[in-house]
Amino acid sequence: xxxxxxxxxxxxxxxxxxxxxxxxxxxxxxxxxxxxxxxxxxxxxxxxxxxxxxxxxxxxxxxxxxxxxxxxxxxxxxxxxxxxxxxxxxxxxxxxxxxxxxxxxxxxxxxxxxxxxxxxxxxxxxxxxxxxxxxxxxxxxxxxxxxxxxxxxxxxxxxxxxxxxxxxxxxxxxxxxxxxxxxxxxxxxxxxxxxxxxxxxxxxxxxxxxxxxxxx
Amino acid sequence: xxxxxxxxxxxxxxxxxxxxxxxxxxxxxxxxxxxxxxxxxxxxxxxxxxxxxxxxxxxxxxxxxxxxxxxxxxxxxxxxxxxxxxxxxxxxxxxxxxxxxxxxxxxxxxxxxxxxxxxxxxxxxxxxxxxxxxxxxxxxxxxxxxxxxxxxxxxxxxxxxx
Numbered sequence: 001x002x003x004x005x006x007x008x009x010x011x012x013x014x015x016x017x018x019x020x021x022x023x024x025x026x027x028x029x030x031x032x033x034x035x036x037x038x039x040x041x042x043x044x045x046x047x048x049x050x051x052x053x054x055x056x057x058x059x060x061x062x063x064x065x066x067x068x069x070x071x072x073x074x075x076x077x078x079x080x081x082x083x084x085x086x087x088x089x090x091x092x093x094x095x096x097x098x099x100x101x102x103x104x105x106x107x108x109x110x111x112x113x114x115x116x117x118x119x120x121x122x123x124x125x126x127x128x129x130x131x132x133x134x135x136x137x138x139x140x141x142x143x144x145x146x147x148x149x150x151x152x153x154x155x156x157x158x159x160x161x162x163x164x165x166x167x168x169x170x171x172x173x174x175x176x177x178x179x180x181x182x183x184x185x186x187x188x189x190x191x192x193x194x195x196x197x198x199x200x201x202x203x204x205x206x207x208x209x210x211x212x213x214x215x216x
Numbered sequence: 217x218x219x220x221x222x223x224x225x226x227x228x229x230x231x232x233x234x235x236x237x238x239x240x241x242x243x244x245x246x247x248x249x250x251x252x253x254x255x256x257x258x259x260x261x262x263x264x265x266x267x268x269x270x271x272x273x274x275x276x277x278x279x280x281x282x283x284x285x286x287x288x289x290x291x292x293x294x295x296x297x298x299x300x301x302x303x304x305x306x307x308x309x310x311x312x313x314x315x316x317x318x319x320x321x322x323x324x325x326x327x328x329x330x331x332x333x334x335x336x337x338x339x340x341x342x343x344x345x346x347x348x349x350x351x352x353x354x355x356x357x358x359x360x361x362x363x364x365x366x367x368x369x370x371x372x373x374x375x376x377x378x
Contacts, residue, residue: 016344060226060241062355064370069314148314153370156244156353157313159226163245166284 008203010172013208016047019165023133023208030125031179035099040180047174057122061155065089068123069157071145072131076202079161082123083154084186091184092119120149126190130175137213138205161193166211171199178208222364224258224263229279231260231292234361243309243354246324247282247332250306250356251289252363253298253342260289261358266324267331282331306345306365306378308356314353325349345378 021043028041066089068082084092088099096118124147131142173192178185194202222238223231228244230238234257240248243263252259254257262285269281278284286305293303303314311323322330329348336343349352358365365378 049224062353062370108235126217146316148316150313150315150351152244152313152372153353153355155226155242156311159242159244159265160313163324 005149008206012048012203012210013048015098015213016173016204016206017044017047018213019133019137020044020046020130023130023189024177026129026132028179030129031122031181034121035059035095037095037099037182042180043155044178045176047176048171055152062153064152065154065157066119066149066151067154067157068120068147068149070123070127070147072192072194072198073145074142074192075140075205076142076198077197078192078198080127080193081158081161081189081191082147082189083157083189084123084126087130088138088186088188089119089151091181091186092122093127095181095184114166116149120147122188123147123149126177130190130192138202138209140202140205141158158191171203197213222373224284224344225259226263227265227277227280229260229262229285229289230349231258231289232360233258233296233297238358238360239356243356244311244313245309245328246305247309247325247328247348248354248356249282249286249289249332250308250358250363250365251286251293252304252306252358252360253302254303254363256296256298257300257358257360258293258296258364259358259363260288261356261369264284264332276375280285282328286332286335286339286341290341300340303341304344304363305341305371306366307343308367308378309354311350311354312346313351313353315328322366347376347378349369350371 024041024044028039031039064086066084071079072078072080127144133139175190177188222236223238224230238261240263247264250259250261262279264282264320265280265287267282269284278288310324312323320366347367350368355368367376
């Protein structure tokens with residue numbers, strides 16, 4: 001489902017996938033430490049498409065989700081959204097409660113907030129490992145701002161980001177992750193929308209890193 | 217009774233008459249405006265994305281922007297025989313979905329709402345109902361037989377009738 005954009009080549013998208021696969025390996029390790037139980041991660045599906053098409057790829061605009069928004073700053077600006085569909089959210093909340101995440105790493109939270117705080121924490125970790133992966137391959141320093149959580153229908157959560165980008169030719173990256181934690185299958189999405197002026201530097205760095213990686 | 221339904225997405229608009237229902241889902245910082253002539257039981261609805269077409273050189277459909285969207289719908293209604301003195305408008309949406317303590321500048325939602333107020337005033341169209349702001353998504357159904365507008369959310373609050 002990787003719709004090509006005019007900006008990015010198939011080879012560059014494949015290389016991005018490779019980078020994200022390595023990131024996913026690190027993500028599993030980090031989650032295992034957080035949740036204190038085995039975490040299996042299937043190979044992430046990475047889609048690259050113009051930002052204007054994001055809403056059409058999210059199949060149901062009124063799907064209830066939990067969503068963590070983070071700004072991206074540094075060499076690449078923009079925004080990231082960590083999205084957990086309702087069914088996966090309920091499972092994650094149970095796992096977080098079982099792992100007593102609330103009392104271990106998120107003290108001072110009211111009862112019932114732990115699950116949602118766990119989602120913020122997991123979003124934090126996942127976006128961090130993927131940004132690290134981009135840093136290790138491309139040498140780009142990208143940081144994310146303080147994560148903010150909201151629970152609602154998916155389209156209203158994303159519309160402001162989509163509006164800002166929909167009128168410009170841009171690339172957005174969607175990473176679909178599926179974890180298996182104990183017997184639970186958990187699906188999450190990480191949507192990365194670089195700002196208009198960051199798309200070219202990102203693709204240029206990707207191309208350079210790809211050449212270096214192939215020749216190494 | 218068989219009612220006919222038209223669904224519009226973000227950045228789209230429709231003009232029709234009774235007994236149609238126009239609906240739109242998943243409104244966050246966008247604003248839906250309904251414009252209605254009760255005498256003729258005709259009206260239009262737009263799912264507006266941005267406050268001003270000039271800010272982005274007006275690329276895309278006129279329904280994307282508050283200024284061009286409202287004028288386009290009014291033009292279509294006047295062409296169909298609607299009279300300006302009968303027309304009323306309602307607006308829904310303009311939320312700020314993520315609440316950050318460090319956000320000082322008004323978000324797109326607030327900008328959309330204030331732009332739409334100004335445009336309606338300029339076009340001399342009274343605003344007869346609104347459900348705007350907050351930090352939750354909305355769905356809208358606009359009934360052309362009565363002009364009634366029902367606003368629903370994903371369990372955030374009770375349905376509101378405008």
